Amino acid sequence: MTNTISGDQRGFFKRLIPPTPLSRRLATQSMLFATGESTFMTGSAVFLTLVVGMSAGKVGIALTIMGVAEFLFAYPAGRVVDRFGPKRIWALSTLGRAGVFCALPFVTGFQEYVGVAIAFALFASLGASSHQAYVLDVLPRNQRVETQAYMYSWLNVGHTLGAMIGGLALATDSLTVIRWTPFFAAAMMLANAFWVSRLPAAPHDLRVASGERRVKPTGPGPIRNIGWILTTFFMGVLWTNQVLLQIVIPLWLVAATDAPHVLLAWLFGTNTVLCIFLPAYTSKGVRNLRDAMRYTWISSAFFIVSCVVTMITHSTVGLITVVLVWLGHLTVTGAELAISGASWSFEAELSDPERRGEYQGVQEVSSALGFQWAPALYTWLALSWAGGQGWLVIAGIVVVATLGLGPSVRMAERFRDRHFPPEPESEHEQVPEEDAGVGADVDLAADPT
CATH class of the missing domain: 1.20.1250.20 (MFS general substrate transporter like domains)
Incomplete structure (x- = not known):
């Protein structure tokens, strides 16, 4: 077995086991x-x-x-x-x-x-x-x-x-x-x-x-990195696929369609199974920031299809409604899988190796600003605005966020190239398995100074 993930050609089920x-x-x-x-x-x-x-x-x-x-x-x-x-x-x-x-x-x-x-x-x-x-x-x-x-x-x-x-x-x-x-x-x-x-x-x-x-990291921190703040904000908006998945589509099924309520169990079951078996496959195409941007557009395309298909179920009946609701849930799962790989790439490539914790803290704040408003707004748009036409507005919000990502990522790249130190060579080498023992541990009870 090789330690190189990208070169491993194992079977489908074996790919559920990480290679290193x-x-x-x-x-x-x-x-x-x-x-x-x-x-x-x-x-x-x-x-x-x-x-x-x-x-x-x-x-x-x-x-x-x-x-x-x-x-x-x-x-x-x-x-x-x-x-x-x-x-x-x-x-x-x-x-x-x-x-x-x-x-x-x-x-x-x-x-x-x-x-x-x-x-x-x-x-x-x-x-x-x-x-x-x-x-x-x-x-x-x-x-x-x-x-x-x-x-x-x-x-x-x-x-x-x-x-x-x-x-x-x-x-x-x-x-x-x-x-x-x-x-x-x-x-x-x-x-x-x-x-x-x-x-x-x-x-x-x-x-x-x-x-x-004790040595202060060189260069400005993430609060001055406007490209990072905007990128993580727009990524928060794209992660509102979870709001559709967990809140809006289930409420829509109950309030606006004739689909049986038991279908909800099948919807969540499908999402869980796909998110267990597919991430290792769907992330393989993300090797750099250009790939990550391409995946954001793939995610947005899935998101838009989900909105349109789900909106149609307001006027369908019987088995057609069941199939379309399931398809809407399936495509929003595709949006989740695609945006996952992109988000991991942005975090890896655009955060300062000397300030990873601080960059994660800023990301938590800015992505929350891009996400937390969505449950209330999306629910109102889908269920209470213009007879379901609000689904198109929801899709439009995600398109605008994806358009904003391109300039914000380029801005964050320029900031990285100007201010980030090179990553230490040790970060590009696999930590040997024998180093994972007692000798490599940080003693949790030790004085941090």
Whole structure:
């Protein structure tokens, strides 16, 4: 077996297994994380309303507060990641998530849950920035996109396993079982934290351990990189395919078509299966920024087809409606798969290797600005505006965002060429498997200075 992903010609099912030791370990981490998270999320609505005793309105307010907190924490979290090293913060943030899950069974009301939710937002922000900073830092440049495709596949495997475990807890119809389900999620997070702690140190972790972090990175930071901010904003808009997938198309099916509601299960099942088996294939064509831009247009084309096909189902009946709704969901899954590879390429090629955490923090903020307005607007456009003609406006929004990406990416390229230092040679070499042991670890209990 070769360590070169792009040259591997394995069979279809074998391609679900990442080809290098490090990529397999990263994929396993993705599965552990998603299994724990989805175990709780599957039954979270029942947990918050029947176990904690909050009304649906208070649940919405609490989740909104958590979203705002995560937005506010994003940029400072990225700075922390660069200060102390991505692997250390990644492992510690995962331990923090485990602690939050342990606290959930003891929450008895709205105020307590808001406190726990804010803590979760903090650890989620730290985890998001440190995870991506570590992956980009530790992987050779020519393996970053495809390895993240494998991680995405295994993440979906974990979400499927977690949904099954959470479903079994709900099937008991016991509030006691549901109350203590977060303990299983906490156990998975502890296992995940241990797994992360055994990963090899990335180049930035080694620089932190040697004391190089005391030297301020050269050049301006991401806040002055307007091209990066605009690129990640437009990418946030393109990722609103998830709003169609999870919110708008299901609501449309129920409110505006004669399709049976059980079709929703088949729609989500199709998406899950495709996102497990196809990312390693769909990402193979992304080798540089030009390929990434081409994939954004492919994603947008799928998005537009989904909008048009779904809009038509307002006036169809019977089996034709079922087929068209399924096709609309299938094409929006194509949009998701195409934009995944493009987004990984932009992150790898356009973020400063000395400031990966800070760049991830800025990306979290700007992409949220490009995404968070979509659930309310898209739902209104599709269901309440001009008899379904709002689907065309939704498609137009994505076209405008894709048109904006070209100039913003070129602007970010020019900024990179002027200000970024060359990546250290070690970042282009595969970390040997034997280096993944104790000697390469960052001691989580050590004094970071």
